[in-house]
Amino acid sequence: xxxxxxxxxxxxxxxxxxxxxxxxxxxxxxxxxxxxxxxxxxxxxxxxxxxxxxxxxxxxxxxxxxxxxxxxxxxxxxxxxxxxxxxxxxxxxxxxxxxxxxxxxxxxxxxxxxxxxxxxxxxxxxxxxxxxxxxxxxxxxxxxxxxxxxxxxxxxxxxxxxxxxxxxxxxxxxxxxxxxxxxxxxxxxxxxxxxxxxxxxxxxxxxxxxxxxxxxxx
Amino acid sequence: xxxxxxxxxxxxxxxxxxxxxxxxxxxxxxxxxxxxxxxxxxxxxxxxxxxxxxxxxxxxxxxxxxxxxxxxxxxxxxxxxxxxxxxxxxxxxxxxxxxxxxxxxxxxxxxxxxxxxxxxxxxxxxxxxxxxxxxxxxxxxxxxxxxxxxxxxxxxxxxxx
Numbered sequence: 001x002x003x004x005x006x007x008x009x010x011x012x013x014x015x016x017x018x019x020x021x022x023x024x025x026x027x028x029x030x031x032x033x034x035x036x037x038x039x040x041x042x043x044x045x046x047x048x049x050x051x052x053x054x055x056x057x058x059x060x061x062x063x064x065x066x067x068x069x070x071x072x073x074x075x076x077x078x079x080x081x082x083x084x085x086x087x088x089x090x091x092x093x094x095x096x097x098x099x100x101x102x103x104x105x106x107x108x109x110x111x112x113x114x115x116x117x118x119x120x121x122x123x124x125x126x127x128x129x130x131x132x133x134x135x136x137x138x139x140x141x142x143x144x145x146x147x148x149x150x151x152x153x154x155x156x157x158x159x160x161x162x163x164x165x166x167x168x169x170x171x172x173x174x175x176x177x178x179x180x181x182x183x184x185x186x187x188x189x190x191x192x193x194x195x196x197x198x199x200x201x202x203x204x205x206x207x208x209x210x211x212x213x214x215x216x217x218x
Numbered sequence: 219x220x221x222x223x224x225x226x227x228x229x230x231x232x233x234x235x236x237x238x239x240x241x242x243x244x245x246x247x248x249x250x251x252x253x254x255x256x257x258x259x260x261x262x263x264x265x266x267x268x269x270x271x272x273x274x275x276x277x278x279x280x281x282x283x284x285x286x287x288x289x290x291x292x293x294x295x296x297x298x299x300x301x302x303x304x305x306x307x308x309x310x311x312x313x314x315x316x317x318x319x320x321x322x323x324x325x326x327x328x329x330x331x332x333x334x335x336x337x338x339x340x341x342x343x344x345x346x347x348x349x350x351x352x353x354x355x356x357x358x359x360x361x362x363x364x365x366x367x368x369x370x371x372x373x374x375x376x377x378x379x
Contacts, residue, residue, distance in 0.1 A: 013342060023350040033349075037342060040368075044334065048369060098343050105335055166328070167315025196324040198317060 002056060005108075006041075006063015009101060010034050013064070014071040016097040018081065019090045025083030031072040038064035052140065114165035116191045118144060122184030125154050129185055132212040133171075133201045143195045147173060147209060148187040158188040161204050165193075170200040225250050229257050233264060235287050240353055293351055297344045297360070304340055305367065308332045309375075322379050330372040338368055 017030040038061045045057025086094070131150040138144045149158065157176045164170040173188065201209040229250045232239060236247065251258045308329055316325035341364035348360050 016343065017346045017349075020346045020350045026349075029349065033342075033346060044368065048330065048334075098339070101339050105339065109335070166311075168317055168321065194324070196316065197320040 002059045003063040003066070005104065006060035007067050008063075008104065009060070010038065010064030010067025011070070012097045012101055013037055014067055015093060018071075018078075019086075019093050022081070022084055022086060022090060027075065027078070027081065031068050031075060034064060034068035034071055038062075038068055113163065114193050115160070115163040115171075117160060118189040118191050120158060120186075120188040122157075122186050123148070124184050125151060126185075131207075131209045132214075133209050134212040135195060135199070138191060141194075143192045144189055145171065145192065145195070145199075145201070146187065146189050147171070147201060149175065149185055149209075151185065154185055155183050156186050158186040160188065160190060163190070163192070167196065168198050168200065169195045170202070172202055172204060174204045226254060226257065229254070230260065233257060233261050236261070236264070238287070238290065238353060290351060293347075294356070297348065300340060300344060301337070301363075301367075304337050305371075308337065312375075318379055322376075326372050326376050326379075329375055333368060333371055337364075341368070 014030050014034045017033045018027060021027055021029055041064060042058050042061035045054040045061065048054075049057055129148075129150050131153070132148055134146045134148075136144050136146070147158065149156065153175055155177070157178050159174045159176055161172040161174040162170075163172075169192065171190065175186070199211075203209070225246070229247045232243065232247050233251075236244065239247065247257075251261050311332070312325045312329050316322075316328065318325055341360075345357065345360055345364060348357050
């Protein structure tokens, strides 16, 4: 999948460069530019990102490189393309390709929610149980936040309403009444790529939930 | 028309955009200037910043070369503005969304990611256009600047915070 995204990016860059270079007629630069971008992406992954995440950049780089190689092989057969002014089709391609690439980037960002629900359920109601959250570290430095609601929410359930991942982390949970009275106190465990302070945990009603350590020190 | 006369006419046009010319073209113009008093005088006047007054006919009808120069200048400013706008947005949003006292590391990480996700693709397209429209000097300058931003912007910001 990631290689395919890289290939689409590479093919788009190759096409864009090929059309833009109609002005100068230096079409041989199209595969060179695509190749250099592939190398740059791999170098960025190696030196700027590194680790497991950096490997993703390497795979994207391979996809772009494949497009560069494909473009190089196709170039001798593109005899119809000659140095000229841009026509309407060229102008459309020069506009559509950047829009397409930014759309792919937008889709990638929006499809990655940055959180997942590990567990949800209820615990038996105890004496003087109050609402709290607790943060722990799970695999590869990722975080888990355990949100527990107190006695006044007995019989309710918890759902994630929203997790703000740009800027400080803000988790908003929704308390849902499913009509199961005396079932217990709801909790939810949410996995997060990272937590950016100040962390805010709140319900959709605006009630701010404090961390367990804050609760116990009060 | 003789070749020398053709070179003279072209040189008169090109002197006004001398800085924008490729090295090879510059050398042709300079070679002509050495033998042509009229062009040498025009070259010196422009070098000193004394732009000669346009003739009436030139004011009414802008020559194609001047139109091209105006277009190129406009395009350069457009490319610079797009880069500046993206960088401004990345930096502004990092200061707006992040608490730098509590989470400077996350803010720097955001700058790094946003630079790769938004600045890098934009820089690719702008650099390709630069290849198509401008001289090698501009291509090299823009690529060096973009590489600097891509690899060192977060490091530069982290020095100050």
